[in-house]
Amino acid sequence: MHPTRANPFRPTFGVSPTILAGRDSLLESFTLGLAEGPGSPFRALLISGARGMGKTVMLNEFEDAAAAQGWVKLRVYPDSSMLDTLTNTTLPEAIRDQTGPGDKRMLTGVSISGIGQITTAADPDHSHPTPTLISRLRELATLLRQRASGILITLDELQSTDINHLHELATAVQDLLRDDFDIALVAAGLPEGVERLLQHEGTTFLRRAERIHLGEVDHADSVAMFLETTTAGGRRIDRDAAELAAHISVGYPYSMQLTGSLAWARATLDKTDHITTRQVESVRDEVIRRMGMQVHEPSLHSVPDGELTILYAIAELSDNGEMVATGDIAALMKVKPNALSVQRRQLLRRGLLTVPKYGYLNFVLPYMREHLLANPQHRPL
Numbered sequence: 001m002h003p004t005r006a007n008p009f010r011p012t013f014g015v016s017p018t019i020l021a022g023r024d025s026l027l028e029s030f031t032l033g034l035a036e037g038p039g040s041p042f043r044a045l046l047i048s049g050a051r052g053m054g055k056t057v058m059l060n061e062f063e064d065a066a067a068a069q070g071w072v073k074l075r076v077y078p079d080s081s082m083l084d085t086l087t088n089t090t091l092p093e094a095i096r097d098q099t100g101p102g103d104k105r106m107l108t109g110v111s112i113s114g115i116g117q118i119t120t121a122a123d124p125d126h127s128h129p130t131p132t133l134i135s136r137l138r139e140l141a142t143l144l145r146q147r148a149s150g151i152l153i154t155l156d157e158l159q160s161t162d163i164n165h166l167h168e169l170a171t172a173v174q175d176l177l178r179d180d181f182d183i184a185l186v187a188a189g190l191p192e193g194v195e196r197l198l199q200h201e202g203t204t205f206l207r208r209a210e211r212i213h214l215g216e217v218d219h220a221d222s223v224a225m226f227l228e229t230t231t232a233g234g235r236r237i238d239r240d241a242a243e244l245a246a247h248i249s250v251g252y253p254y255s256m257q258l259t260g261s262l263a264w265a266r267a268t269l270d271k272t273d274h275i276t277t278r279q280v281e282s283v284r285d286e287v288i289r290r291m292g293m294q295v296h297e298p299s300l301h302s303v304p305d306g307e308l309t310i311l312y313a314i315a316e317l318s319d320n321g322e323m324v325a326t327g328d329i330a331a332l333m334k335v336k337p338n339a340l341s342v343q344r345r346q347l348l349r350r351g352l353l354t355v356p357k358y359g360y361l362n363f364v365l366p367y368m369r370e371h372l373l374a375n376p377q378h379r380p381l
């Protein structure tokens, strides 16, 4: 009577949700920007957002939108060989993919030396210098231009990127844009890291990039996500239960997936295809514990004691998640308010705190307060 159904919720970082909540207008702007031409501001995009706010998912969505217009996606990973991999592996593969099935057949089994042959074929006396990032991008963009499509480069974890690599990549993209090639660069990272990178010399192009800050999903969009995802998975959820799930996950995409996933599991154990408020309510504590393990612990990992003390003070003073006056924090710590300014600034840069109103502070991530209060052993003495 009750078939086991696959859980449609995806509480896993970097994995796209079954139903994407509340990012329609952003996706629409991006899609239009691709079709618009090299003059569109959406050709250089910087996405920032707190951990778990859906940055990687947004990059995946942008890639899909670009692929739907016939664009080629190139992923860049922020490691020490970032540009080397792009220039000597990713780009040659993409170029080979564009050179038609006939050529492909010819090249099977020749692999690396075959790739070398493509680029030197028109240059029998090897008088040209070795291909560079720019020359290979141009080669690919020229092939794509014949089909009226372009190149989308995505870079995740922007905060870990070497500034020199970023500079070189941005320069290459800018170079192609200046010659009216269809190319777009989208990078995503944590707010603190993005700000830090932009303060460097040599990031002028990126400073002019379109900035997108991913924030919480609206309550209505969140409720719709619970309803639609549950239906997509083959079950029903009460409207009240979807409202409660949206309330528990406070518009934070990762906790939305967690709440949905756990409520789904509860329904499976209860052998029902109908999720009720009782089931959603019963997983609330587990959502908070999982948030602690998967989100809070990692984000507190490298926070020094001086800053941790402030976070604990806020957790203690905050009344049910309400913002806390900086003066009250200082009073609790028995210091003058201006003695906290350095740590306060650091915590804002880390994306752990925000200033909801002048003179006040609050946590960025939902349930951080609960996590700290539940783990007093990590409080510095």
Ligand SMILES: Nc1ncnc2c1ncn2[C@@H]1O[C@H](COP(=O)(O)OP(=O)(O)OP(=O)(O)O)[C@@H](O)[C@H]1O
Pocket: 010, 011, 012, 013, 014, 015, 016, 017, 019, 020, 021, 022, 023, 049, 050, 051, 052, 053, 054, 055, 056, 057, 058, 190, 217, 225, 253, 254, 255, 256, 257
């Ligand atoms: N718009 C959305 N609607 C529903 N779920 C979403 C949405 N965006 C992201 N998610 C879900 O939220 C979780 C986190 O998404 P993602 O990995 O993209 O976050 P992130 O910002 O890249 O995090 P990190 O900073 O740790 O890299 C995933 O489980 C994903 O499925």
Ligand SMILES: [Mg+2]
Pocket: 013, 014, 055, 056, 057, 156
């Ligand atoms: Mg990510």
